[in-house]
Amino acid sequence: MRKIFIVFLAISSFVTAQKKDITLAEIWDGTFRTERMNSLNSMNGDFYTLLNFNQQTRSTSVDKYNYATLEKVETIVDSKDLKQLNYFESYEFNNNETKLILGVNSEPIYRHSSLSVFYVYDLASKTLQLIDEDKIQEPTFSPDSKKVVYAKNNNLFIKNLETNEVTQITVDGLKNHIINGICDWVYEEEFAFVKAFDWSADSKNIAFLRFDETEVPTFSMDMTGTDLYPTQQVFKYPKAGEKNAEVTLHVFNLESNKTSKINIGEYEYIPRIKWTNNANVLCATTLNRHQNNLKLYFVNATDFSSEVVLNETDAAYIDVHDNLTFLSDNSFIWTSENDGFNHIYHYSKTGKLINQITTGDWEVTEFYGVNEKTKTVFYQSVEDGSINRSIYAVGLNGKNKKRLVNKIGTNEASFNKNFNYFINTFSDANTPTVYTLHTGEGKQLKEILNNNKLAEKLNLYNTSKKEFFVLKTENGAFNAWMLKPSNFDPSKKYPLFMTQYSGPGSQSVSNSWNSANDYWFQHLAEKGYVIVCVDGRGTGFKGADFKKVTYQELGKYEVVDQIEAAKKLGELSYIDQNEIGIWGWSFGGFMASNCLFKGADVFKMAIAVAPVTSWRFYDSVYTERYMRTPQENPAGYDDNSPINYADKLKGKFLLVHGSGDDNVHVQNTMRLSNALIEANKPFDQAIYPDRTHSIYRGKNTRLHLFTKMTNFIEENLGKTDIEIQSLKI
Known part of the structure; x- marks a missing residue:
């Protein structure tokens, strides 16, 4: 017996020497950094x-x-x-x-x-x-x-590079009042652009947006800083139902040195402006406040007349994108969910539909452009399944479709200007990023860069592969993945830790190489947890109906789906249904809070990082797109606010926020904290001074945050004693 025992120890030591667990410090010190190509x-x-x-x-x-x-x-x-x-x-x-x-x-x-x-x-x-x-x-x-236009102090200027002369186009710019040519906070965040001006092709005109945010309510945040007294960050932030900036379209003519205001009918937002290939024709996109009536206007820069060339409406909402592309004859490419799935359309210069280029019960996820010489359209789609991305080429007439890459996983293409070549970025859940060079016809010429060294390094650690599956509940079939401990024993019971984001059109279950959070999940798995992610109703890339079912009721169906998913997973023989936790960040934090409160008999603990706790506190553009205004839809806002269910808390709750979050304000966490205090419910809280929504800046910030969350999980979810795990030799 003694001899056998010694041999066992020797083998055990050998295994330990060969494999080790990922540490939190390694996640954040660059140990697992992925090699990437510089942006080209x-x-x-x-x-x-x-x-x-x-x-x-x-x-x-x-x-x-x-x-x-x-x-x-x-x-x-x-x-x-x-x-x-x-x-x-x-x-x-x-x-x-x-x-x-x-x-x-x-x-x-x-x-x-x-x-x-x-x-x-x-x-x-x-x-x-x-x-x-x-x-x-x-x-x-x-x-x-010959010239450069730029923005300074909320005004626009033109620098003549030949004479060094500077011309000031606008003079009324004033902080927190008037902005010329640069977006206000909400346009930048929710319509995802900053530069609100554009040159005409003949260099004679500059179109720009003017934001009058004088009447927009002001938000302020105390910034602790390092000085004796804190400072305040003060900016205009339109919350749901509040007044937006008044945005108007203008054209400055360099020859006359005159600015003209353009009339483009009734609208609330102008989320895009772009000159067509005709130097005298400007295209402006408008949206109503409900964001379900989109119009493309063509504006004549000579007489400033305008006409609608495309009008798209939806029962719910329309997402703004950058896929408007003008061809040499001024016909244009446009993507739309018009038939229930996102596809590519070709319109004439007068707005008449020429043809729908792509069709099918799948989504186009990226439009790359058109080679007019060969009349070929290039795009990315989910034709290989909604968790994958592949690259395709198809004729402008919608015929002769060709797949340009062979690997199943996530493929992202970067084409050169004439579409003769593209660099493909590939990864899947088990393959770190690989860069390859291809011809425009798809032939692979060579491998540029791989992450084999990272893969070799990870072989020294205890890790497990993600298992993708479809979770079927009474409310639908949902994409999901699971991560088990590397020494998983199906005869044992494991605590379940769920991760999700769940926001409209988002995707957390994708067949792609991991983010830093995935290393954290591997870390937790080796502590004895099973990690699962489920994309419920409202998430993206499965058609408009699946995505838009949550319209006007954010948090209702999404929370039901996570609770039902937890129950279904709890039926598995190796899951301890009494030991289920959930976490999320931002929209995911909103979800985690609601799941713990509304699913008090299902979830034992939750962590909410930078959560929205009432959509009344969030910005107008994002919130009203999915909820309309709180004045129109008060029940939609209040019936799904965690604040109104704080008294139902039974489990352990960790609430985290950065005090300098200009996006999801710390007000959200403070108001939920108040509700929990009033309900006399114990909870844990962590405030990160001056940190923004990402809670990233500053020495050891991420390490500190993930250490805190890991400790909270270990203290409040399941048993992680190594004795319950079987030895793998």
């Missing part, structure tokens, strides 16, 4: 450029590469050769690629916006020209490359 910019012809950093010279450069060979052709500009700049952080070419705008000293504003100092670099003379002494926003070359 396609150039004219079969070339692309990369922004590279040279460790040896501590300089940045823009380098030109050949698509066909992937070899470096030349260095276009290197900061070590510039007297005024030691480095630069961004670059943008003019149309004929003779000049570059270089940005430095970037200062973030909100999620997408920032301020920087910008220079124009001339490739021929190798000289730099400062655009403005101050930090500015969104400098953009005119198509003829």
Whole structure:
């Protein structure tokens, strides 16, 4: 017996030496960093450029590469050769690629916006020209490359690069009152753009949006900072049902030096403006406040008349996108859920439907563009199943469809300008990201970059593969994945920890390589938890009906689906139905809170990070798209607010928020905390000072947060004693 015991220990030690568990510190110190290609910019012809950093010279450069060979052709500009700049952080070419705008000293504003100092670099003379002494926003070359328009202090300016003269287009810009050419907070966050101006093709006109946010209610946040006294961040934030900025469309003519206001009928929002290929025709997209009536207007820049060329309506809402593409004859490509699934359509320049290019009970998830020479349309879709993404080409007439990649998983294409080549980014749940070069016809030419070293490193750790499945409940069939401990024993009972986001049109169950959260789930699995993710009703890529069933009742069906999913999973022989927990961030935090309160007999614990706790507190554009206003739909808001169910709390609850969250305000957490206090319900809370919605900035912030959450799970969900786990040799 003694001898056998010694041998067992030796084998056990060998196994332990070979495999180890992922630690929280490793997740956040870069141990599992995925190798990625730098973001590339396609150039004219079969070339692309990369922004590279040279460790040896501590300089940045823009380098030109050949698509066909992937070899470096030349260095276009290197900061070590510039007297005024030691480095630069961004670059943008003019149309004929003779000049570059270089940005430095970037200062973030909100999620997408920032301020920087910008220079124009001339490739021929190798000289730099400062655009403005101050930090500015969104400098953009005119198509003829003679001028740059930019925003500063809520006004628009034009810099003449030939004379160095600056013309101020607008003069009424004022913080928290008038913004010219740059989006307000809610447009930037919910319509996902910052630059609200555009040059006409002949460089004679600049179209821009003007935001009058004078009457928009003001929101303020105390910022603790490092000084003796805190400061306040004060900005305009229209909450659901409150007044939005008044947005108007204007055109500035450079020859007359005159600005004209454009009449485009009745609307609440102008979420996109874009000049067509006809230099005298501007396209403006408008939406009503309910966001279920979208119009495309063509505006004549000569007499400022306008006409509707496309009018799309929906019983629920219409998502704004960037897939409007004008062809040389000014006909245009448009994507729409008109037939119940997102597909590609071709319209004439007068708005007459030429044909629907793609059809089927599946979604187009990305429109890449059109090769007009070959009359070929390129797109990404879920034709291989809603958790996968593949790349396809199809004729402009909708015929001769061809699949361009063979691997099942997540494929993302980056085409060059003439669509002769594309770089494919592939991954699946078990394969770290791989970059490959392909011809426009789909032939793979070579592998550019892989993450084999990361895969080899992960082989040294105890990890498990995600198991994808369809969970069937009385309310539908839902995509799901499960992660079990690497030494899973089906005869044992395991606590279940559920993760989800659940927001409208979102997807958490996808066949793609993991995020940092997935390493956390592996960490938890090795502690003895089974991790499951379920995409219930309201999530995306399964058709408009599946997504829009939650309209006007956010949190009703989604919560039912997570509760029912938990019950169904609890019936599995290896799941302890008395030990089920759930967590989520943002919309997922809203969900986790509701699940714990409304499913008090199902969930034992929950963690809510940066949650919306009442849609009355969230912004107008996002919330009303799915809920209409609280004045119109009070029950939809209140019947699904966790605040109104705080008295039902039975389990353990951790509530986390960043006090500097300009998106989902900490007000949400404070109001829910108040409700819990009034109901005399014990709960745990963590406030991260000055952190934004991502709770990321600052030394050890993410490590601290995930350590806190891990400890909370271990203390309140199931038994994780190693004795219940079988030894795997």
